[in-house]
Amino acid sequence: MTVTYRESVQGLLRDRLLDSAQAQIERRGWSSVTMARIADEVGVSRQTVYNELGAKRQIAEHLAMRELARFLDVVRDRMSERDDLVEAITWTCRGVLELGERSLLVRTIVGSVPGEHDPDLLAILTVESGEIVEAASVVVKECIVSLGAELPLSDAELDVAVESVVRLVLSAITRPSKPPEQAAADIGWILGLALAGARDRS
Amino acid sequence: MTVTYRESVQGLLRDRLLDSAQAQIERRGWSSVTMARIADEVGVSRQTVYNELGAKRQIAEHLAMRELARFLDVVRDRMSERDDLVEAITWTCRGVLELGERSLLVRTIVGSVPGEHDPDLLAILTVESGEIVEAASVVVKECIVSLGAELPLSDAELDVAVESVVRLVLSAITRPSKPPEQAAADIGWILGLALAGARDRS
DNA sequence: CCCCCTTGTCAAGTCACTTGACATGTCATA
DNA sequence: TATGACATGTCAAGTGACTTGACAAGGGGG
Numbered sequence: 379m380t381v382t383y384r385e386s387v388q389g390l391l392r393d394r395l396l397d398s399a400q401a402q403i404e405r406r407g408w409s410s411v412t413m414a415r416i417a418d419e420v421g422v423s424r425q426t427v428y429n430e431l432g433a434k435r436q437i438a439e440h441l442a443m444r445e446l447a448r449f450l451d452v453v454r455d456r457m458s459e460r461d462d463l464v465e466a467i468t469w470t471c472r473g474v475l476e477l478g479e480r481s482l483l484v485r486t487i488v489g490s491v492p493g494e495h496d497p498d499l500l501a502i503l504t505v506e507s508g509e510i511v512e513a514a515s516v517v518v519k520e521c522i523v524s525l526g527a528e529l530p531l532s533d534a535e536l537d538v539a540v541e542s543v544v545r546l547v548l549s550a551i552t553r554p555s556k557p558p559e560q561a562a563a564d565i566g567w568i569l570g571l572a573l574a575g576a577r578d579r580s
Numbered sequence: 581m582t583v584t585y586r587e588s589v590q591g592l593l594r595d596r597l598l599d600s601a602q603a604q605i606e607r608r609g610w611s612s613v614t615m616a617r618i619a620d621e622v623g624v625s626r627q628t629v630y631n632e633l634g635a636k637r638q639i640a641e642h643l644a645m646r647e648l649a650r651f652l653d654v655v656r657d658r659m660s661e662r663d664d665l666v667e668a669i670t671w672t673c674r675g676v677l678e679l680g681e682r683s684l685l686v687r688t689i690v691g692s693v694p695g696e697h698d699p700d701l702l703a704i705l706t707v708e709s710g711e712i713v714e715a716a717s718v719v720v721k722e723c724i725v726s727l728g729a730e731l732p733l734s735d736a737e738l739d740v741a742v743e744s745v746v747r748l749v750l751s752a753i754t755r756p757s758k759p760p761e762q763a764a765a766d767i768g769w770i771l772g773l774a775l776a777g778a779r780d781r782s
Numbered sequence: 783c784c785c786c787c788t789t790g791t792c793a794a795g796t797c798a799c800t801t802g803a804c805a806t807g808t809c810a811t812a
Numbered sequence: 813t814a815t816g817a818c819a820t821g822t823c824a825a826g827t828g829a830c831t832t833g834a835c836a837a838g839g840g841g842g
Binding site (some may be wrong): 624631 | 798799800801
C-alpha cells in the first residue's frame with residue numbers, strides 16, 4: 379500500500395479540478411476560468427473547489443506547481459541518462475526546453491500578449507517564480523550529487539552554479555530566442571567553461 | 581465529463597478492494613482472504629468492505645464478474661478483427677483461451693486440488709457459471725450481429741449456436757486438454773460443420 | 783443606474799466511512 | 813471437552829467531506 383485509498387481519492391479530486399481549470403485556460407484563457415464552471419465540469423459543488431484549492435489566485439499557483447512537477451520528472455529522467463556532468467546538464471536542458479515548447483499551459487501563459495496578461499498568471503511567472511527556481515534547484519542538485527562525479531566546487535558554489543543553470547533555462551522558456559537544442563548547448567557550454575575555470579583555480 | 585468524479589471514486593474503492601482480495605487469493609488461496617485484511621490493505625474500515633461488496637461469498641462473485649469483463653474485452657476486440665464468422669470465432673476463442681492460461685485468478689481457481697476447493701470459489705464455477713454463460717453469450721451474439729454476415733440460422737438457432745461455443749470455451753478453460761490454438765481450431769471446425777449443415781438444409 | 787455574473791464565506795444538511803461493540807461459528811489446543 | 817483465538821456478519825453512534833442555499837461585495841455592460 380504505497381499510496382492509501384484515501385490519499386488516492388483526495389488526489390483524484392485535486393487532479394480533476396486542476397484538469398478542468400487547465401482545460402479552460404487552454405481553451406479560452408484564464409479570465410474565462412470560473413469557480414462555478416470548474417465545479418460543474420468535475421461534478422462537485424462550488425464550495426468544494428474552495429475547500430480543496432482555495433481562492434482563484436491559488437488555483438493558478440497549484441497549476442504552476444503541477445506543471446513544474448512534470449518538468450522535474452524530465453529532469454530526473456534525463457540527468458540519469460548521461461555520465462558526464464556537462465553532457466547530462468545539456469541533455470536535460472534540451473529535454474526541459476522541448477517540453478516547454480510542447481506544454482500547452484506554458485505556451486498559453488507565456489504566449490499571451492503582454493498587455494492582456496492576467497494579473498494572477500503574471501504573478502506566477504514573477505512573484506512565484508522564486509519558489510519554482512528553488513524547487514527546481516533542489517531537484518537538479520540532488521541529481522548531480524547522485525551522479526557521483528568529482529567536482530571542483532564547494533557545496534555553496536555548487537548551489538550557485540545549479541541555480542544559475544535553472545535560471546537560464548527558465549529564461550529560455552519564457553523568452554525563447556533559439557531552438558531548444560542550441561539553447562541547451564549554450565547553457566552546457568557556459569557550465570563547461572565555468573567548471574574548467576574552477577579546476578584551473580586549484 | 582464522460583464519467584463523473586463521484587463515480588470514479590466509488591469505482592476506485594471497489595477496484596482497490598477487489599484488487600486486494602484477488603492478490604490474497606493468488607498468494608495464499610481463498611481461505612486466507614479475510615475481510616479485516618482486505619480493509620486493512622486498502623486502508624478503510626471492515627464495515628466499508630461489507631457496505632461496498634457485501635458478504636464474503638459475494639466477493640468471490642464480484643471477482644468472477646470482473647475477470648469475466650476482462651475476457652469479454654478480448655472477445656469484443658478479436659471478433660472485429662476477422663471478416664469471416666468462423667475465422668472470427670476461432671480467432672476469438674484462441675485469444676480467450678490464451679488469456680485463460682495467463683489469468684492468475686483463473687489458474688488459481690481451476691488449478692486448486694479438487695479436494696481442497698473452497699466452497700465459495702467452487703460455487704462460482706458451478707452455480708454461478710450460468711450467469712457467466714449468459715453474459716458471455718450476449719456479448720458474443722452482439723459481436724456476430726454487428727459483423728453483419730448472412731447466416732443460415734434463425735435467431736433462436738443462433739442463440740443455441742452461440743451458447744454452445746461459449747460452453748465449449750468455458751469447458752476448455754476449466755479442463756484444458758490441448759493448447760489454445762488447437763482447442764480454438766476444434767471449436768471453429770465444429771461451428772463450420774454446423775453452419776455448412778444448416779446451409780444445405782434450405 | 784441597474785442587472786447580471788463572479789468571488790468569497792457561512793451554516794445547516796446529507797451521506798460515506800469509522801469506531802466500537804456484540805452475537806455467532808469454527809478451529810486448535812490444553 | 814472446555815477454552816481461547818480468530819473470523820464472519822450486524823448494529824448504532826460519531827466524524828468528516830461534500831452539498832445546498834443564502835448572503836455581502838465587486839465589477840463590467842446595456
